[in-house]
Amino acid sequence: MKILITGGAxxxxSHLAQLCLERGDEVYxxxxxxxxxxxNIRFLMExxxxRNRLFVTIDTILNHEVMLELTGTCDWVFHLAAAVGVRLILEKPLESIRINIQGTEKVLELCNKFKKKVLIASTSEVYGKHLxxxxxxxxNIIYGPSSKFRWSYAASKLMDEFTALAYYRTHDLKVIITRLFNTVGPRQTGAYGMVIPRFVTQxxxxxxxxxYGDGSQTRTFTYVKDxxxxxxxxxEAENAAGEVFNVGGIEEIAIAELARRIVAMTGSTSVITLIPYEKAFGKDFEDMLRRVPSIEKIHRLIGYEPKTDLDEILRQVIQSIREKA
Structure with missing residues (x-):
């Protein structure tokens, strides 16, 4: 199988590229x-x-000619390229909206031209402010006002979903949408607000x-290999096209408790400090107080269930960051 991964570095x-190479696929x-x-990918390239099954192109997915050739070459397309992380979205809102919406439009247009099966990586953020x-x-989807640019990421990814489903319904393009819930593991950086690598590094x-906030907000975390x-x-599934699937973990934890657990597991002398959202992110930020997925749908179709519990996830991240220090 020839596989194109946008955002593959x-x-x-990078973990998806590694898995596909281990399966024997040709990866672009x-x-x-x-x-x-x-x-993230140098060890694969070396x-x-x-050596004869991995091909890397450093370019934007908005480059039509490059994407035309890559999409035409491959059998499957995994579209992961996107602006990610709360801090990046707030610092570069226009660029983030542009790459998320126009980039996905480009991928879908070319996948439709060549009738290539495509998976669109969306996000749990699209659910908005559910409790x-x-x-x-x-x-249903519940967002804050447009003046709160924190929601621009969620809205842009939701627009990606609408566009993908429109291609499925209008052109019968085999497209799958996944909403990812707080994927974590080695190689993740805390530079864009990712909470576990940031806490572990501190x-x-x-x-x-x-x-940030009072720490009572809860999340579930999912190991990247899962x-x-x-x-x-x-x-690989026969009946996934035209559908939306949650991909996430099941162990819900408050962020303050997550911080305490990381302190204990690292043997750190760190103290936990609460920072108001406005001080951390400015006036454009609102948070989701709870984000826990139902994984019944994906379990019914492919038997998915997370194999890696939170303590093991934390051990892997701690070891990875220690090795880099």
Missing amino acids: GFIG IIDDLSTGSMD DDRY HAPLVETD ALRNEPITV VVSALVGLM
Whole structure:
């Protein structure tokens, strides 16, 4: 199988590329390195087993000619390229909206031209400000006002979903949508607000662990290898096209408790410090107080269930960051 991964030098994309190469696939990566890094894939590029099956293009997915050739070459397309992370969205709102909406439009246009099966990586952010759990794929969407630019990311990814489903209904394009819930693991950076690598880095340096808000907001976390296995499983499935699937974990934890657990697991002397949202992100930010997925739909189709619990996720991230220090 020939596989194109947009954003393939990113955190999730690099793990997906590794899995596909281990399966024996031929892998094509395109990444502009705006949030991805060559460090994430260099070990794959230097591995003799993959030398003739891994091809990397450093460019934007908005480059029509490059994407035309790559899409025409491959059998499957995993579209992971996007502006990610709350901090990046707030700092570069126009660029983030543009790459998320126009980039996905370009991918879908070319996949439709060549009739290539495509998976669109969306996000749990699209659910908005729900307080109930678990979140089901058919739940309503609740956003804050447009003056709060924190919601621009969620709205742009929701527009990606609408566009993908329109291609499915209008052109019978085989497209699958996945809503990812807080994917974590080695190679993830805290630079764009990702909470676990940020907490772990602070703990290992014995610095104050900065918890935004009062720390009562809850999340579930999913190990990246469980996520990429699910993405491949959905592409292999017969009846996934035209559907939306949550991909997430099941262990809900408050962010303040997450910080305490990381302090204990690292043996850190860090103290936990609460930072008001407005001080951390400015006036454009609102938070989701709870984000827990229902995974019944994906479990019914491909038997997905997360294999890696939170403590093991934290051990893997701690070990990875320690090795880089």
